[in-house]
Amino acid sequence: MVEKKVTVGSTDGERTVANIVQLASKYKSSIRLVKNDMSANAKSIMGVMSIGVYEGESFSIVAEGEDEDMAANAFYEHLK
């Protein structure tokens, strides 16, 4: 399991919900976005929408699986 903290950068352009879900689907690992006591599956559109990825919000990226390092890093790069 890999955990990485990230603060979301500007939300125009690349960091839409659809893009986040698409990115997550590329990896075999399960990827979760955690904020306070909420946690969302990054492969689920509804999940990502429920947690709300906005500019300036801080998340923990939790990846678990065979490609967890790659997944967590890719997410960090995508969201920061």
Added chain:
Amino acid sequence: MYSLPLQEFIDEFNLEIVSGKEFVEEKTIITPEINRPAIQLAGFYEHFSGERPQLVGLIEHSFLSRLEGNFRRETLKKFFSFKEMPCFILSRSLEPFPEMLEYATESGIPVLVSKDKTTQLTGDILNWLKVKLAPRTTVHGVLVDIYGEGVLIMGESGIGKSEAALELVKRGHRLVADDAVEIKKIAHDNLTGSCPKMIRYFIEVRGIGIINVKQMFGVQSVMDSAKIDLVIKFEPWEKGKAYDRMGLKEEYEKILDTKVVCHTIPIRPGRNAAVICEAAAVNRRQKKMGYNAAQVLNDRIMQNIKL
């Protein structure tokens, strides 16, 4: 650890703020308990739970009113020196003593008054706080109410949870949450699931996109929350894997340290997942009502062998 803004508490119980209005915003409640400070006012401070809301009723009030002026001052001064108190509540519209307001304000503690009777208020507050401050988690799954049983369908992305939910809604059952289920442990045996506000009533089906179930199928097809009675796990059918054939032994899934009965259902094309969920829910209900089909069949066979 969860916390609750004091303002929400004040609004819920219609409390009047007598003093310390300016401190309300920064105060939070962190424990689902309250304290009746009778024994503290009598001078005994061992094991004092100062972090709880303090509720004073007729007993404490009349005790204080009998104390001689200076002594009462000292008593209240000591009591209000515990600055961590989220609030101080008087029930039955009791009149606060002037020194109460003075020392409470000094320590930054709001003083509130309720019209309700003490015991009734205590019960209401405890019930409400227990739900509000319950341990919680979010799980990836779909929660549907099937014949009154809350069924949590879990499984990896793309296995067909949402599709099963759609079919179940079409068959007259009610959707609680799709994809993200917020679960609260309200009592030791009560896990209640609901949907995050943002995505309530919406469901995502691959190939169609996002659907509003309430708009499409009407109010009767949705629910805001449901107690979770059963977990159904979908998994891809694996050749050679042994699946439960009898149902004599029950498996459990642990959510927030509470065990919930769990069935693992292998999924493959042409297997109608919705009907299986329905059957599982009814079977669960029957078991709760005291009929266990697998057990009855087993007993019947055993009886035959004896004869």
